Amino acid sequence: MGSLAQILVNGILLGSMYGIAAIGLSLIFGTMRIIFLAQGTMIVLFAYLTYWSFEKAGIDPYLSLFTVVPLAFVMGLGLFYLLFRKAAALEDKNVSLLLAVGLMYLIDNLILKIWSATPRGLNLSYSGAVLVVGDIRVPWLRLALLGLALGSALVVYLFLKKTRVGTAVRAASEDMEATTIQGINSVWVCAVSFAIGIALAGVAGVGMATVYSFDYQFGFTFAIKALVALALGGMGNVFGALAGGLLLGIIENLAAYYIGIAWIEVASYGTFMLVLIFLPQGLFGRRALVKKV
């Protein structure tokens, strides 16, 4: 029993990374209707920035949240206005898709040039600290990751519910045309949700840097994992996306334990396909959103 509980806990902790990324994807997809495949690459980029600021300036990764996340937000705004603004308005979604792919190629290979192909990871003084409850062992850093995920989900949720821009973002995800007719600046709404999506990539990047080792190729797989988490959780629901991430983490850990490490990916993509076919609205999504897409 102890091992099963340990697997579940590990799964949840792994899944919190997917959860953060999925919330970002869901915001971007909700308003702009594009599959932002470069999300994983952005996460890896911010993980490298966190790594860099630790190695060069000795800044604790959790302190660098305060530099990386605002930087990510500004970068998101910049990327949106530079690249996606016109493309998001087009009917043809191939353009935005390819823009994301181009960005992915570009950043992946810039990372490769700057930091080389060696996998990197942070070695913090408190990396080894472990919380022991019964026979379950939980590294504090991974627990902090879950906290980070819950915290960012809460912040995004409050932003969407309590602020005017947030309300506009929610309205735009429901019906972009009607939103524009209401006099809402749709470009700004897209820009804000895109920037928040990238800022969440910043949070996930810091989280990744503290726990996992990463290299330049990690981005694409990670973006697809986030997409799987999003499909599991369902569109249009912040906590749904987070829950989807946690669930995906659990599925992967169960698969690793019961089937074998090599089959993790088959299990997660298989779940993805099954969910898309039999439960396209996801576990916590709203049916209406799927029909319109």
Next chain:
Amino acid sequence: MKLLPDTSGLDKRKLTWTSLGALAVVFFATLPFYYDVHNGQFGVFFFNVFVYVIVAQGWNLISGYTGQISLGQNAFFGVGAYTMALLWFNDVTKTGYYFDPVLMILSGVTPFILAVLVGIPLLSRLRGDYFAFGTLGMGMIVTVLFINGGMFTGGAEGRMLVPKMPEGVVFNLRTHYWVAFLIAVLATLVVYFLTSSRVGLALKAIREDEVSAASHGINVLKYKVMAFAVGAFMAGVAGSIYGYYLLQVTPSNVLTSNWLFLPILMVVLGGTGTILGPWLGAFVIYLISWYGDSFFAGYHPIISGVVIILVMLFLPSGLMGLGQKVPGCGRGGRGSR
């Protein structure tokens, strides 16, 4: 009393394009007679372009004409290459094997079946973006399955075909060049005749407005699955040709995301939903990556990334869209989500 045939009924533009196309076909088909394609670098160059054109035409059919964005072409390409490699390696069909037509057709049939099996559940229940997600997932599963295939697929090492070459057969790129060119032309003709027939009308109707197409009595699912499967067939045949070129089929060379994104980029750069767009796009993109590779070795993926972004920013409707409105070259209309 007429000395010249009456040409007034002919579409001038169509005539120009057809004659230009015919000239190009003659040029490329006869090129090996006055240019050494085996040793000269343009042989490899054109061979790669043709292979990309085949995959791109397949994607053009399902996504350009039918409007269902497929992100699984690399899976079909890889499955095609593996079908050829595994049948050859295990000596299943007892036929000639090196550029064996039986094998090449079979390596189109396997992805075709896969596309039908995957396409029916995905296309009957999902629209638009969700179909793209589903095909992306399928591509990832296929890749992982081939990596984990153990003794059957050779795992990450893949299958080495060089020792299996029949005796007395010399590896000459001239064969590759011609076969790839022939298949690329055939693929283009198939897409042309499909899309200029009633089928094409149905496909375009589905692209423009699925609900309206269904209410006009078009069996939407049937046509979508058909376009998806024919596109998969083309990708598979292209995979087998490329396998004959590499003579070693591994997950990292036939299932990479290059075989997914580059054909899409080529179609979009050339002009989505146009018959010559994939050709133009393939030449331009491959030229860029070719020279990028030789002049800025090591930096060329960065350059590809920049090129993709620049093309999408400044040429979102493609090279064919630069001219005027060619019949049948219209982009996806309003409300074609």
